[in-house]
Amino acid sequence: MDIIKNKAVVPDEWTILRPAPDEAAERVVVPAGKVIVPLKVWQAQHAGLGSRAELGVWLASDERPEAVQGELEKFAVIAVDFPRFTDGRGYTIAYLLRTRFGYRGELRAIGDVLRDQLFYMQRVGFDAFVPRADKDIHDALKGLGDFSEVYQASADRELPLFRRVQREAWLA
Amino acid sequence: MYRYDQIDHQIAAERVAQYGDQVRRRLSGELAEDEFRILRLQNGLYMQVHAYMLRIAVPYGLINSAQMRKFAQIARKYDRGYGHFTTRQNIQFNWLKLEDTPDILAELATVGLHCNQTSGNCMRNITSDEYAGVARDEIVDPRPYAEMLRQWTTFHPEFAYLPRKFKFAISGGEQDRAAIAVHDIGLSVVRNPQGEVGFRVLVGGGLGRTPMLGTEICGFVPWQHVMTYVESIVRVYNQHGRRDNLYKARIKILVKALGIEEFRRQVEAEWQHSKDGPGTLTQAELDRVAAHFTAPAYATLPPHDAGVAELQAENKAFANWLQRNVKPHKIPGYAAVVLSLKKTGVAPGDATAQQIDAAAELADRFSFGELRISHMQNLVLADVKKSDLIALWEAATAHGMATPNINLLTDMICCPGGDFCALANARSIPLAKAIAERFDRLDFLHDIGDIELNMSGCMNACGHNSVGHIGVLGVDKDGSEWYQVSIGGAQGNDAAIGKVIGRAFSFQQVPEAIERLLQVYVRERLAGERFIDTVRRIGHEPFKEFVYATPIAENESLNGEAYALLPKGVSYDTPFYSPRF
Ligand code: SF4
Numbered sequence: 017m018d019i020i021k022n023k024a025v026v027p028d029e030w031t032i033l034r035p036a037p038d039e040a041a042e043r044v045v046v047p048a049g050k051v052i053v054p055l056k057v058w059q060a061q062h063a064g065l066g067s068r069a070e071l072g073v074w075l076a077s078d079e080r081p082e083a084v085q086g087e088l089e090k091f092a093v094i095a096v097d098f099p100r101f102t103d104g105r106g107y108t109i110a111y112l113l114r115t116r117f118g119y120r121g122e123l124r125a126i127g128d129v130l131r132d133q134l135f136y137m138q139r140v141g142f143d144a145f146v147p148r149a150d151k152d153i154h155d156a157l158k159g160l161g162d163f164s165e166v167y168q169a170s171a172d173r174e175l176p177l178f179r180r181v182q183r184e185a186w187l188a
Numbered sequence: 189m190y191r192y193d194q195i196d197h198q199i200a201a202e203r204v205a206q207y208g209d210q211v212r213r214r215l216s217g218e219l220a221e222d223e224f225r226i227l228r229l230q231n232g233l234y235m236q237v238h239a240y241m242l243r244i245a246v247p248y249g250l251i252n253s254a255q256m257r258k259f260a261q262i263a264r265k266y267d268r269g270y271g272h273f274t275t276r277q278n279i280q281f282n283w284l285k286l287e288d289t290p291d292i293l294a295e296l297a298t299v300g301l302h303c304n305q306t307s308g309n310c311m312r313n314i315t316s317d318e319y320a321g322v323a324r325d326e327i328v329d330p331r332p333y334a335e336m337l338r339q340w341t342t343f344h345p346e347f348a349y350l351p352r353k354f355k356f357a358i359s360g361g362e363q364d365r366a367a368i369a370v371h372d373i374g375l376s377v378v379r380n381p382q383g384e385v386g387f388r389v390l391v392g393g394g395l396g397r398t399p400m401l402g403t404e405i406c407g408f409v410p411w412q413h414v415m416t417y418v419e420s421i422v423r424v425y426n427q428h429g430r431r432d433n434l435y436k437a438r439i440k441i442l443v444k445a446l447g448i449e450e451f452r453r454q455v456e457a458e459w460q461h462s463k464d465g466p467g468t469l470t471q472a473e474l475d476r477v478a479a480h481f482t483a484p485a486y487a488t489l490p491p492h493d494a495g496v497a498e499l500q501a502e503n504k505a506f507a508n509w510l511q512r513n514v515k516p517h518k519i520p521g522y523a524a525v526v527l528s529l530k531k532t533g534v535a536p537g538d539a540t541a542q543q544i545d546a547a548a549e550l551a552d553r554f555s556f557g558e559l560r561i562s563h564m565q566n567l568v569l570a571d572v573k574k575s576d577l578i579a580l581w582e583a584a585t586a587h588g589m590a591t592p593n594i595n596l597l598t599d600m601i602c603c604p605g606g607d608f609c610a611l612a613n614a615r616s617i618p619l620a621k622a623i624a625e626r627f628d629r630l631d632f633l634h635d636i637g638d639i640e641l642n643m644s645g646c647m648n649a650c651g652h653n654s655v656g657h658i659g660v661l662g663v664d665k666d667g668s669e670w671y672q673v674s675i676g677g678a679q680g681n682d683a684a685i686g687k688v689i690g691r692a693f694s695f696q697q698v699p700e701a702i703e704r705l706l707q708v709y710v711r712e713r714l715a716g717e718r719f720i721d722t723v724r725r726i727g728h729e730p731f732k733e734f735v736y737a738t739p740i741a742e743n744e745s746l747n748g749e750a751y752a753l754l755p756k757g758v759s760y761d762t763p764f765y766s767p768r769f
Contacts, residue, residue, distance in 0.1 A: 176466060181195065
């Protein structure tokens with residue numbers, strides 16, 4: 017499957033594990049290979065999963081980034097799920113992972129991920145995107161270039177515009 | 189006022205391109221309506237009963253004549269020759285085609301205007317005091333802060349998909365004229381005992397289904413820290429605000445559920461991470477932005493004008509206008525003038541293209557080329573020489589914008605209601621018209637004096653009904669339109685939420701119910717007491733009792749009292765425009 021990573025469409029080998037909601041986390045079978053497991057499965061199967069060479073974890077929008085705060089180095093990928101693109105909690109989760117908890121690895125947006133949100137997602141720290149399956153990934157990629165300048169600081173820019181740039185003064 | 193620099197222009201241009209492409213993809217079917225809907229709402233584009241409505245931002249209500257003229261052009265070219273000014277100091281056009289909106293956006297950008305975040309669950313356009321910079325009671329001019337806040341909120345990546353809409357209001361006077369208590373965040377500029385400038389921050393105010401006044405979360409945030417402080421509030425809200433129920437999603441519900449102490453604790457804890465960080469405002473940035481809001485080149489003038497005094501003595505109409513529509517100014521010899529958009533028979537806040545052009549012309553002639561949109565849905569020329577008042581009055585009269593009714597009963601706030609809005613339970617514009625016609629007697633209106641009548645067609649309360657001295661709210665009972673009437677609401681320093689007086693009225697009964705409320709006021713008032721003061725002093729009971737004492741006939745047309753006789757043959761059968769009814 018292809019994903020967008022570092023502003024390019026690239027092949028990807030990770031599988032996102034989405035067990036049925038009623039399945040007990042400790043009983044979910046995690047296949048071998050590159051798997052991104054739900055936070056609950058990671059928490060329930062810590063011992064077994066912790067020894068894997070490569071592991072990813074994904075957070076639901078109502079889960080807290082603090083849950084993985086002390087163990088960020090264990091993950092090759094952290095993904096954040098957008099159940100609906102209008103659920104904006106994932107933006108703050110990403111922002112906190114990057115700026116507050118210092119996560120440097122791949123941060124992937126999954127779920128209802130659409131072209132018109134990609135620019136904002138990139139700003140808060142996502143560097144990988146899995147656009148919704150029915151959308152053209154090359155079209156979605158264009159969303160990353162919507163703006164060339166921004167006002168605020170975020171995960172992508174440590175400084176707000178007014179500290180980065182000498183803006184023109186207005187002389188009446 | 190603020191002028192775009194190269195960067196602002198570039199961001200605006202990129203936004204026009206982005207939006208144009210979104211519309212293109214919608215029209216080609218690449219974007220489904222439920223995906224596009226959220227995008228168009230963030231651009232202020234609603235699908236209404238008849239057509240698309242576009243809400244254009246007028247940041248903190250300040251606008252120049254070139255921008256005004258652009259509105260007139262849009263009204264002529266794309267709409268039906270008029271626009272509607274709103275309580276959030278914006279303008280709306282009601283009769284647009286989706287295909288035209290990218291061009292409209294491009295035209296707006298040429299004069300530094302946009303529709304960014306005028307709707308949707310994001311940080312909305314910021315509102316402020318229409319007398320900012322000229323009010324005598326001003327502590328600090330709020331406009332530079334409002335502009336810095338505008339830039340910070342514009343396309344903020346983290347907060348574009350909040351649980352619900354999020355509104356800021358900012359006020360710099362001793363008197364709050366920006367209704368800060370009914371905003372998600374209300375900021376008032378204050379000075380601490382050391383004379384330093386900062387903000388008193390209210391949080392969790394809002395109208396709608398559960399109207400609430402904001403609660404003070406911090407009494408003094410130094411100005412340098414205000415942006416990181418509000419960012420902390422919004423971040424806590426974005427994470428914890430309810431997303432399961434549309435009616436419980438505003439920040440006011442979160443603040444209430446947690447309690448202000450706990451909410452404050454969470455905000456303070458969050459703030460510790462960003463306080464003193466790069467988001468902290470700098471003196472250089474404040475100076476840069478404030479340089480856009482320096483005082484115009486005022487002349488040295490005598491405080492009074494003899495010609496004005498003379499005409500005031502001999503011309504009642506002019507005297508009324510002076511009394512109601514001309515407001516004090518901090519500079520001797522100057523006044524602020526309100527151009528009324530509340531002429532009887534016209535939907536409150538509506539202005540024709542000719543009027544919009546005329547207002548721009550008056551701004552050029554008399555007020556340094558600038559205007560303000562007031563949250564009472566009128567226009568303000570903030571810097572008029574007193575010696576120009578007569579000429580201005582004549583010109584404003586010629587264009588139907590000199591109705592001497594500012595803060596009077598007919599200076600109503602009214603939402604578009606059932607005639608345009610797909611969410612409405614009831615019509616509000618025809619009711620406003622019926623009420624204005626019933627009380628269209630200047631002596632009566634002047635006798636009643638300051639009063640705020642606010643009307644909304646549904647619970648969303650765009651017409652601020654819950655803070656009206658008299659509030660009228662359209663409700664749906666068994667599929668037909670009814671109106672709840674409340675009294676005792678207020679905005680400003682003594683903000684209060686009104687209480688419903690009792691059973692709802694039919695369309696035709698509302699004017700009589702208001703008439704009866706006014707009769708109680710006239711009977712009970714003490715000298716100099718406004719309607720709202722009387723309500724506060726004697727309570728709701730006497731009003732309630734009198735209004736419901738005898739039934740109000742459906743076709744009540746005469747009541748035998750000296751007030752508000754209805755001309756014979758007039759009925760309130762205002763046509764129903766809307767297919768909803
Ligand atoms: S108050 Fe209701 S009817 Fe009026 S404009 Fe707002 S949503 Fe529409």
